[in-house]
Amino acid sequence: MTKRVVSTLAAGLLAASFLTACSTDSTGGGDGRLVMGFAQVGAESGWRTANTKSVQDAAKSAGVTLKFSDAQQKQENQIKAIRSFIQQRVDVIAFSPVVESGWDTVLKEAKNAKIPVVLTDRAIDSKDTSLYRTFLGSDFVEEGKKAGEWLVGEYKGKNEPVNIVELQGTTGSAPANDRRSGFADVIKGDPKFKVVASQTGDFTRAKGKEVMQAFLKSQPDIDVLYAHNDDMALGAIQAIEEAGKKPGTDIKVISVDGIKDAFQAMADGKINVLVECNPLLGDQLMELAKKVAKGETVPTRVKVTEGVFTQDQAAAALPSRSY
Ligand code: GZL
Secondary structure, three states: OHHHHHHHHHHHHHHHHHHHHHHHHOHHHOOOOOEEEEEEOOOOOHHHHHHHHHHHHHHHHHOOEEEEEEOOOOHHHHHHHHHHHHHOOOOEEEEOOOOOOOOHHHHHHHHHOOOOEEEEOOOOOOOOHHHOOEEEEOOHHHHHHHHHHHHHHHOOOOOOOEEEEEEEOOOOOHHHHHHHHHHHHHHOOOOOEEEEEEEEOOOOHHHHHHHHHHHHHHOOOOOEEEEOOHHHHHHHHHHHHHOOOOEOOOEEEEEEEOOHHHHHHHHOOOOOEEEEOOOOOHHHHHHHHHHHHOOOOOOOEEEOOOOEEEHHHHHHHHHHOOO
16 A cells, blocks of 8 residues: 555656646746647658648647747758757657657757657657657558558569669658568569669659659669659659650559649559558647646557558549648
8 A cells, every 4th residue: 555655646746846847947838838849851742741731730729839940851950959949948849850860869858858759750760768758650661561562462463573663762761761661571472573773762853753764764674663752753753754654554653642743643644552641640749749748648659540542543532632
């Protein structure tokens, strides 16, 4: 009995001290609104634009004061932003880590400042899971597997070689690493599938087009393009058409995200399958932030639900796509 009382008391004191640290030091203490520092990756893709809008709109409707920074896809800018949020004594820090590694030092500074951190969209590879309260985002390995499963189904019963070129996302980022491994895991079971070239297009249209142009020059026979996001796929489609080939027919196109422009391209027959990656994380993020700022426990992992859309579904789905 005594033991249980003590542990409860200790827990109570711990929570109280945490609450005090959060509420009195917070710059939000004045008007009682929660203050969130959000370090965004950048504005590299249609997905990212939708994600930023979702976070900003959700902050407004949740009464959260948002301090927002755009890192232009540079880790050092995100680290600077996190340090500035610590200086400003925000109540909670949320960010989408542009790459998986190199976060322990700055996140330890946030922990020492008793400011809870929420990972959103992308994860980090730190062994120290006490550096963040939760990770809200998609399962990128699952997305890669879904892309591979579509391809296996598409070529079921056929035996001729299938040459694949792959446009990877930002080097070192969780989506690039995981979409690549999930896809590779599924296709490794059938030797007819061969990834003949794989290179980063950094999740942008311009780079996706540039790298696809190089693939078209170096690879005599391409059957499939697997793009880790729609913006690179849409850039690559331009390159395929400029090379006099038909995207979706001469070269099948698999893409991830599911932004409106990609649904339109799929309705036009230029993309064969879209693996959805949901950017609309804002409302869930604000809910989680309010809980962690109050010292409440939250699940360490919150996954978002998302589907797969094929060409026959494109036209009907297009009008209801919200990003
Ligand atoms: C995935 C997200 C990726 C998108 C890209 O959750 O991090 O970054 O797939 C975006 O479009 O650039």
